[in-house]
Amino acid sequence: MPPKQKRARPSEEAPKAKRAKVQLNELAWKEVAMPDRLDDVEGFFGLEEVDDVDIVNEDGKIGFQLVEKGTKAKTGKTKNQQKQSKNSKKAKDTEPGPESDNDTEEVEDEEWEGIEEAEVEVVTEEAMEEKPVATKAKKEKPAKKEKAKKEKKEKPAKKEKKPQNPFALLDGGEEDDVDEDVDLPGWDHMKLHPRTLRALAKMKFAAPTAIQSKAIPHILSGRDLIGKASTGSGKTLAFGIPLLEAFLKSSAASAEVTNNADEKKKKEKLPWALILSPTRELAHQIRDHLATLTQFVPELRMATLTGGLSLQKQTRQLDQGVDIIIATPGRLWEVVSEGQGWIDKLKRGLKFLVVDEADRLLQAGHYKEVEELLNLLNRQAEESESEDEESSDEDGENVDAKEFKNKNKKTKKKVPLPSRQTLVFSATFHQGLQQKLASKGNKKKFAADGLMDQKESLDYLLKKLNFREDSPKFVDANPDAQLADKLKEGIIECGAMEKDLYLYYLLLRYPCRTLVFTNSISSVKRLAPFLSELQLPANPLHSNMIQKARLRNLERFSNPSNPNSILIATDVAARGLDIKGVEMVIHYHLPRTADMYVHRSGRTARSDARGISVILCAPEEVMGVRRLVGKVHDDATKSTSRYAMKSFGCDRKLVDRLKRRVDLAKKIADSSVEKMKKSKEDDWLKTAADELGVEYDSEEFDSMKVGKKGQRGKQKRDKAASATKDDMNSWKMELKALLKQKVNSGFSERYLTSGNVNIAQALVDGELSHEHIMGVDKKRAIDEFSF
Numbered sequence: 148m149p150p151k152q153k154r155a156r157p158s159e160e161a162p163k164a165k166r167a168k169v170q171l172n173e174l175a176w177k178e179v180a181m182p183d184r185l186d187d188v189e190g191f192f193g194l195e196e197v198d199d200v201d202i203v204n205e206d207g208k209i210g211f212q213l214v215e216k217g218t219k220a221k222t223g224k225t226k227n228q229q230k231q232s233k234n235s236k237k238a239k240d241t242e243p244g245p246e247s248d249n250d251t252e253e254v255e256d257e258e259w260e261g262i263e264e265a266e267v268e269v270v271t272e273e274a275m276e277e278k279p280v281a282t283k284a285k286k287e288k289p290a291k292k293e294k295a296k297k298e299k300k301e302k303p304a305k306k307e308k309k310p311q312n313p314f315a316l317l318d319g320g321e322e323d324d325v326d327e328d329v330d331l332p333g334w335d336h337m338k339l340h341p342r343t344l345r346a347l348a349k350m351k352f353a354a355p356t357a358i359q360s361k362a363i364p365h366i367l368s369g370r371d372l373i374g375k376a377s378t379g380s381g382k383t384l385a386f387g388i389p390l391l392e393a394f395l396k397s398s399a400a401s402a403e404v405t406n407n408a409d410e411k412k413k414k415e416k417l418p419w420a421l422i423l424s425p426t427r428e429l430a431h432q433i434r435d436h437l438a439t440l441t442q443f444v445p446e447l448r449m450a451t452l453t454g455g456l457s458l459q460k461q462t463r464q465l466d467q468g469v470d471i472i473i474a475t476p477g478r479l480w481e482v483v484s485e486g487q488g489w490i491d492k493l494k495r496g497l498k499f500l501v502v503d504e505a506d507r508l509l510q511a512g513h514y515k516e517v518e519e520l521l522n523l524l525n526r527q528a529e530e531s532e533s534e535d536e537e538s539s540d541e542d543g544e545n546v547d548a549k550e551f552k553n554k555n556k557k558t559k560k561k562v563p564l565p566s567r568q569t570l571v572f573s574a575t576f577h578q579g580l581q582q583k584l585a586s587k588g589n590k591k592k593f594a595a596d597g598l599m600d601q602k603e604s605l606d607y608l609l610k611k612l613n614f615r616e617d618s619p620k621f622v623d624a625n626p627d628a629q630l631a632d633k634l635k636e637g638i639i640e641c642g643a644m645e646k647d648l649y650l651y652y653l654l655l656r657y658p659c660r661t662l663v664f665t666n667s668i669s670s671v672k673r674l675a676p677f678l679s680e681l682q683l684p685a686n687p688l689h690s691n692m693i694q695k696a697r698l699r700n701l702e703r704f705s706n707p708s709n710p711n712s713i714l715i716a717t718d719v720a721a722r723g724l725d726i727k728g729v730e731m732v733i734h735y736h737l738p739r740t741a742d743m744y745v746h747r748s749g750r751t752a753r754s755d756a757r758g759i760s761v762i763l764c765a766p767e768e769v770m771g772v773r774r775l776v777g778k779v780h781d782d783a784t785k786s787t788s789r790y791a792m793k794s795f796g797c798d799r800k801l802v803d804r805l806k807r808r809v810d811l812a813k814k815i816a817d818s819s820v821e822k823m824k825k826s827k828e829d830d831w832l833k834t835a836a837d838e839l840g841v842e843y844d845s846e847e848f849d850s851m852k853v854g855k856k857g858q859r860g861k862q863k864r865d866k867a868a869s870a871t872k873d874d875m876n877s878w879k880m881e882l883k884a885l886l887k888q889k890v891n892s893g894f895s896e897r898y899l900t901s902g903n904v905n906i907a908q909a910l911v912d913g914e915l916s917h918e919h920i921m922g923v924d925k926k927r928a929i930d931e932f933s934f
């Protein structure tokens with residue numbers, strides 16, 4: 148990775164005949180394919196490579212040379228070459244470098260240090276004229292054709308007859324002739340481009356979902372739109388398909404423009420769509436999804452701007468020219484603050500602005516950045532033009548920097564309507580939104596439902612979006628229900644202290660990919676080891692974890708080889724995550740808002756799948772559940788359906804039998820956690836006391852620290868921390884013995900009699916399953932609902 152501010156310098160020597168120099172940025176960098184997952188693949192996410200480049204060393208000066216077509220291309224990034232470049236650069240240049248970027252990819256950045264400053268020499272004129280886009284398209288085609296040919300050889304019969312089903316064409320591995328017709332009657336009415344249809348066929352999406360059916364035609368006709376649809380209902384493609392259609396249409400139109408007419412504009416390659424996402428994980432998910440959709444349109448280029456990856460690499464991607472930017476507001480703000488004129492480019496280029504999960508953008512602390520970004524995007528074109536002139540005439544200060552400085556000083560002018568189309572999507576827009584927009588926000592009207600702050604902010608944000616129309620099209624794909632069709636909801640009423648027991652019961656009785664939500668980080672920290680003691684390994688996920696651990700745990704949770712994986716998470720995992728096979732969501736705590744319940748529960752029953760959401764409800768939460776039902780289910784106000792949430796039937800006898808296991812596991816886990824916490828705290832306090840030169844007395848400190856209110860909790864924690872090694876050992880032995888016993892009829896004798904079986908290992912090896920422990924056939928929680 149190149150360092151932050153270093154750029155290639157013009158050579159001081161006279162250029163050799165017919166050799167032109169280009170910047171590293173101008174090469175056709177290609178992203179290295181990574182497994183289809185959300186994480187950053189141990190730091191390799193976003194790795195790029197370039198073909199047809201040799202590294203040359205002329206008189207100790209490192210450079211790059213494009214090799215002629217037909218000759219064997221070498222990548223410019225072997226480790227040795229990087230080191231060579233780096234070393235030689237270091238040897239030559241003793242000037243202090245720019246301050247290092249504190250981004251997460253320091254290692255990779257370090258390895259690239261020095262290479263950015265090297266010059267790139269284009270040997271042939273033909274090569275020089277190749278634009279990155281064209282290079283990419285040309286290079287990918289032969290590879291695809293070869294693959295298709297290979298597949299054709301393996302399945303020759305399929306090519307002969309016209310496929311009966313629309314997907315057969317793709318299954319047969321036909322050549323990628325993008326103009327070939329794909330017959331997908333479900334999509335007929337939208338008159339989509341053959342390349343879009345081909346991708347849909349490959350994804351096996353035979354027909355649009357409701358939100359896609361309702362929203363896409365309006366977007367295609369040029370309307371601004373607010374789309375609401377339940378979780379997992381395909382909102383990403385509801386905006387993704389029209390974006391692709393518009394791109395295909397505009398590239399067809401621009402192909403008709405004669406070479407001379409708009410040559411300059413074509414070269415500039417302005418971004419024409421910006422998608423804002425509240426989280427980095429979502430941004431990558433959207434990108435992956437759109438990448439699948441646009442797989443037959445290699446000339447369309449996307450860039451993801453999110454935290455956690457090198458800012459320089461992302462900026463370089465932008466410099467190469469992108470069509471669609473998918474960004475989190477924080478990182479986009481950073482990019483525009485860098486001052487490379489990006490706000491100006493966005494203003495001139497954007498044809499689409501998409502805000503996904505708009506209500507989340509308000510809650511996540513991004514609001515300020517979103518607002519500032521929209522302010523800048525909405526600024527009058529003339530202002531930016533005059534600043535442009537100033538900046539180039541005077542001190543060369545960039546447009547963005549000036550806009551930042553002046554944005555508050557300017558007298559407010561009427562914001563002109565933008566030429567871009569604005570699309571806003573979420574699962575939790577309320578129904579009165581359209582009227583509110585039309586009335587331009589009567590704040591008093593919103594106060595009635597007690598959610599004043601959020602709705603006021605939302606109204607404000609929507610105004611900031613500066614829709615072209617007074618009343619943008621409001622499409623609600625599920626006006627009667629906020630939750631997915633195939634989601635079943637249940638409630639287990641239990642004592643507050645029994646939640647662990649019922650959680651264990653559910654996980655043991657109904658093994659499946661399960662997501663457990665809690666309201667606090669400390670609960671996640673406690674429950675993960677607790678379940679682990681019970682031989683149910685659970686992956687924790689909360690915002691205090693380092694990003695890499697979060698991503699790794701998410702990846703483990705979504706690993707298809709473990710269909711019974713468990714994730715214990717705070718609401719950081721509540722929105723947007725599209726993880727295949729999540730069958731059950733358990734609300735260990737009642738969510739704080741109805742919207743959060745909708746999003747949490749929406750991690751299951753996605754697309755056409757079934758799923759179940761169960762609330763573990765303590766007596767003090769009953770009123771909250773009633774309020775929740777009233778908000779989420781419209782028909783809940785009718786006396787006949789007062790309880791839209793059915794009581795989830797539990798085998799109470801079985802629950803009783805699990806009690807001792809749970810008690811022991813709790814003791815072991817709580818003691819371990821408290822011991823660890825205490826030793827960490829003691830270490831820290833001792834060091835602090837040493838530094839201050841005072842004596843550290845833990846008891847005295849504790850009495851000062853904890854008020855009366857916290858005394859009970861503290862006593863409990865102290866008790867847990869004071870468990871002796873012998874206590875722990877005897878609990879562990881007893882638990883181990885209990886875990887080997889059947890809790891129901893039909894338990895495998897092998898595990899009853901063979902005393903030295905390592906149950907955890909047997910579970911991992913797949914020799915032993917939950918059914919063995921339970922002594923019953925696997926049951927699906929969803930099947931327990933017979934309504």
Ligand SMILES: Nc1ncnc2c1ncn2[C@@H]1O[C@H](COP(=O)(O)OP(=O)(O)OP(=O)(O)O)[C@@H](O)[C@H]1O
Binds near residue numbers: 351381724754
């Ligand atoms: N037309 C279609 N037919 C079948 N499956 C589809 C179709 N469109 C999208 N899907 C699939 O549905 C799943 C959910 O889509 P998506 O993530 O876009 O949902 P969403 O509405 O944005 O959910 P959330 O509100 O939770 O973010 C994805 O796995 C996607 O591949």
